[in-house]
Amino acid sequence: MTDLAERFPENPLLRPEDVRPSIEGLRVECVLNPGAFRHQERTGLLLRVAERPAPRDGFVSTPVLDPCAENGVRVLEFRTDDPDLSRLDPRVFQYRGKTYLTTLSHLRLAWSADGVRFIVDEEPALIGEGRMETFGLEDCRVARIDGTYCLTFTVVSEFGIAVGMATTSDWKAFQRRGVIVPPENKDCALFEEKIRGNFYCLHRPSAGAIGGPYIWLAHSPDLIHWGGHRAVAATRRGKWDSNRVGAGASPIRTDEGWLAIYHGADNAGRYCLGALLLALEDPSRVLARSEEPIMEPVEEYERRGFVGDVVFTNGHIVDGDQLTIYYGASDTAICGARFSIRGILDALSH
């Protein structure tokens, strides 16, 4: 057992019943995978709130954003005995070769004075807008760059799964910056300072005919346009991260290198956390990588839920040596855990 996490005794911090539905007729199924940040002495989380209509016997449904629909959401229903329907897992189903999500996600703010007890806003902060986001917004990372908060999140539509960006300085007005990485891509984490004159990010193209869900690096002059894409970390056969890997929140500058927390899943779909150490002046150079996870799903709330055996992070707060990770447990609820950055570095195999 290599788990280095000191979990909050108050876990889970936020559960679906703690969040008010955004629209009448939908219910909150999951609250998960928050971005995390500090703003004016408070800890902020940007929650992913996944909603759907109450289930109806004999039907499966997908809520889709549609500006022409009442409340802005249209619900498509399919009979479960329809031969054109195939149900894949709790999150997705296919109908006539097209894939649909069972829930519709938006991003919601929650605030705390102590980093443990959070009060959730009544209304969404960001919802899907336009043709590229009709299936919603997911898993937002928050980076603070030159005093501006830069939000990178998953946008989903019938056209694919990609990375969208927005910026804010006051958490009231948000500026949309478009899709910054094309499909299929998720898990985009910005470095919070320039390296040799360029901005950098980690991102995660998904599997195609060749390659796999590996972590890539890219650079940018302006955070909006990206190039110089290179793979930095692939999956590892036979290990805890054999099936997919993806970056967590912004890599943390340490004297030894950029410490990037990442998630890895094995072929059974069990999600753990690990770490990469990237060279300070050239983050495409991997100096070290966790042989064993630094955190595994072991608690009841991590083992059972909408999708069991999942710890997934895209938000953390750094205070000196203390790293507070906020994470989605079983794709259902939000939890917290503390780590020693020194402890993670010591556990890395150089």
Next chain:
Amino acid sequence: MTDLAERFPENPLLRPEDVRPSIEGLRVECVLNPGAFRHQERTGLLLRVAERPAPRDGFVSTPVLDPCAENGVRVLEFRTDDPDLSRLDPRVFQYRGKTYLTTLSHLRLAWSADGVRFIVDEEPALIGEGRMETFGLEDCRVARIDGTYCLTFTVVSEFGIAVGMATTSDWKAFQRRGVIVPPENKDCALFEEKIRGNFYCLHRPSAGAIGGPYIWLAHSPDLIHWGGHRAVAATRRGKWDSNRVGAGASPIRTDEGWLAIYHGADNAGRYCLGALLLALEDPSRVLARSEEPIMEPVEEYERRGFVGDVVFTNGHIVDGDQLTIYYGASDTAICGARFSIRGILDALSH
């Protein structure tokens, strides 16, 4: 029959036997999918040359670039009766869940005074370099922007299929610009002039969990970093382009809009050409699209070859109303055909 192409009577213009292998021990299996350009009164083609070792009974092989190997190429061989091997089509096979190409491609120049009779260089112009290109370079598009030739091509490695860029002004020295669009992506065609202050390109993410092989648009301040990604043309159920679509060479400026030639394949893998008309000031707006192909594989050399029933273009030359398309026929040889741009516009359904 809606085929608008006036094929060259000299077709095929270039066949595998017209190209000298780049390395002893490999033979040229296919010469296909050329980029096309004018330089100093001559027509240039940048051919894709696909090579492999002579087949050995009972084995399938993949040539991979490896700077440590003799000649720079290492050949991996697998027994055809190995239960871990599965052969998908003539181009690819899988071994233990990893996908390999049966051929290794590089880019080679060919020159012509009349656009019909070409002399092929003895040596490659561009070969794969570094970790992102070990499986080679494919299907180069050539755009001329501010007097510089900008080359966008497919780079392939175990990490995925993505879009690389290089520039040249003399076709002797090439400047590498890295991977400009991350995997899985192909078919990147640059617009040859800025639109409202930005460069633009069409590109083609491949299928993922959601979405499909659709044509997307992006913009850039410098041709190297790209953002503002948006889908512009999806596949169409039941039509000739039901399975995949991808841009040809640079969109052509006309009074009515940007005319983009594209390829579409149906579920049987039959590749045809069609056209899109995009708004001049906002190329994300599709004004018209071919209901029927403008060119279909009908000639013997288009119907039979390494992969039959394929016409595929990523290179053309514009002379007033005349559009000369160079194309890969059956993934085996290079052919030419002339079109009237007015004729294509008239055939578009507005």
